[in-house]
Amino acid sequence: MGVLAVLARLVSPLEFGLVGVAVIVVDFSKMFTQMGVGPAIVQRQELENRHLTTGFTMSLGMGLLFAVGLLLSAPLVASFFKMEGLTPILRAISCIFLIDSFTLIGHALMQREMRFKTLAAIEVSSYALGFGIAGIFLAYIGWGVWALVAAHLLQAVLNVIFLVIAQPFPKKPGFEKNAFMELLSFGGGMTMARIGNFLATQGDNLIVGRMLGAAALGIYGRAYQFMVMPAGLFGNALDKSLFPAMAKVQDDKQRLGRAYLTGVSLIALVSIPLSIEFVLLAPEIVLTLLGPKWTDVILPFQVLACSLLFRMSYKMSDSLARATGAVYKRAWRQVLYAATVGIGSYIGQFWGLSGVAWGVALALVLNFLLMAHLSIKLTGIGWAEMAKVHMHGIILGLITGTASYFLVTTLRSLTDSHLLTLFLNALVIMLLAAGLIKFFPTLIISDDLKSLFGKLITNRFKK
Known part of the structure; x- marks a missing residue:
């Protein structure tokens, strides 16, 4: 940043x-x-x-x-x-x-x-x-x-x-011919899925650049980057850890299901509160990091921030599909996702950059549902379990978001410093979240996450 x-x-x-x-x-x-x-x-x-x-x-x-x-x-x-x-x-x-x-x-x-x-x-x-x-x-x-x-x-x-x-x-x-065919049999499906995923993640940029021009793409690109950066850092870290781990237990549905639900629960716990903070603090974030000439970034960033959970969460399903070799089942879903992004972005561009952002956000929701459906088929878990692991993130987001709304409103009336508003809000919200986790752990953290954190702490002390 x-x-x-x-x-x-x-x-x-x-x-x-x-x-x-x-x-x-x-x-x-x-x-x-x-x-x-x-x-x-x-x-x-x-x-x-x-x-x-x-x-x-x-x-x-x-x-x-x-x-x-x-x-x-x-x-x-x-x-x-x-x-x-x-x-x-x-x-x-x-x-x-x-x-x-x-x-x-x-x-x-x-x-x-x-x-x-x-x-x-x-x-x-x-x-x-x-x-x-x-x-x-x-x-x-x-x-x-x-x-x-x-x-x-x-x-x-x-x-x-x-x-x-x-x-x-x-x-x-x-x-070596056999090695080539063995790599290609999996890699071909991966490439198909990647084409679909690329068109989905970059189709909006292609349409903005082609229809609205380079300057508009520069603005939209920064809004998209603000949304993608935390999603990319957190999602890629999970993918790099869980993809090879799940690949090793790809024949054990129960262990796959627990690993998947743990990852989704962690993503919800992080992304839902973060999404709310981005929407509330978008003006301060943009003006502090980019400066006053980038104010047009604010509205599309707020729209894209609403879809942060769906962007981060579908990556868990993506890792699961690759780990189990279900690359062709993943591929057609990515193609449908790409088509939705393209259609949504093209229609949305008539309303400017915020319209494109809404088109992308709706496509992300659809892709999340498609990939969640695939994950349920691969692991044998149910929709009720999927909904349950999101509840802790929703509760944390509602509590911290409400506190942040009143705090930011007050700070804006007291100071013109965007940096000070960001700093004080971040400090208070982090202390609030830490207090909730400390004193009300069952309300905020799922059983799977408690088990994961316990193992991480134990391994840390063993070292």
């Missing part, structure tokens, strides 16, 4: 929008360059060296192919989006395909071995150096849009260096 706050004051919404389109193009193409190889390596119960060398060859070949492809097709892509200045940005960023192809196997092996602390350290370090230092410095000296491009490329290079050092793997290209 700190890096975003600084860059927002040095780079214009238009420049953010141009790079945002380039990143959308790259992220969409990456689904084909990776071909679901990484998750296939994590999910396989028996992994051999032939899978690693074949997977590395697939990644390297597709990375080179797409790097050249984007280099040549950049003018056509820029013409589609009707954005001047996009062509050189796309050509510069095209080399990221080749760079990232060296990370796929190492990243998958670290996930498989549950080395999450090391992975997190690599991601944080590469981002801090790429964006936090280089990106801010280049933006400060006037590089504008090229500061963002350089930051993306440097982050990718540093990610490769750190991963190669932390996780050795066979770097000699090789190809």
Whole structure:
């Protein structure tokens, strides 16, 4: 958030929008360059060296192919989006395909071995150096849009260096037909699902960029980023922990069901109160972090914040589907989700950015229900159990949200300092939440979460 706050004051919404389109193009193409190889390596119960060398060859070949492809097709892509200045940005960023192809196997092996602390350290370090230092410095000296491009490329290079050092793997290209087919049988379904998921998570950005322009995309992108950042950090941490763990017990429905419900309960406990706080404090958050030129971010951010629970919670179902190999059942749901996002965003854009946000929010609710239905079929749990694990989060959200509403209303009448309002509200709400958990634990924490926290504390003391 700190890096975003600084860059927002040095780079214009238009420049953010141009790079945002380039990143959308790259992220969409990456689904084909990776071909679901990484998750296939994590999910396989028996992994051999032939899978690693074949997977590395697939990644390297597709990375080179797409790097050249984007280099040549950049003018056509820029013409589609009707954005001047996009062509050189796309050509510069095209080399990221080749760079990232060296990370796929190492990243998958670290996930498989549950080395999450090391992975997190690599991601944080590469981002801090790429964006936090280089990106801010280049933006400060006037590089504008090229500061963002350089930051993306440097982050990718540093990610490769750190991963190669932390996780050795066979770097000699090789190809074995059976290994290729085994990886592709799982990876194909993963790729289909990822295409659907990408169109769902980026379809709104595509429509905003195409229909409303780069500046509007820059504004919408910041609103979306505010919503996605906590969802991404928390959801990705859970996914990296639970996906390999659930893959190991994929034949035990009871253990899968308990793990799934524990994850959903934790997500509800975090996301529901956080969603309410985002809606109430959106003006202070935007003005403090981005500054007064970004006030148009406030309303779409508030709308998107209403859907935070649904965005975070469906990721648990996503992890479960991948862990059990139900990638094709997941895939058609992702395609339907993508279609809903596209339709909702297109209709919503007639009412501006807030209309797009409402279209996306409704699509997230639908996807949550679709993926919850799949999880129920995979684990044998019931809808009543699903509803029950959300109750603790709802109770905590209602209590902290009510307190926050009266506190924020009072603070706004007493001070013009947005930062002070944020700080005092956060302090009071955290103390209130801690007090509720301390003195009324059965009201706030489910039995599954109590068991999980107890195991974590026990393991901590054993160390």
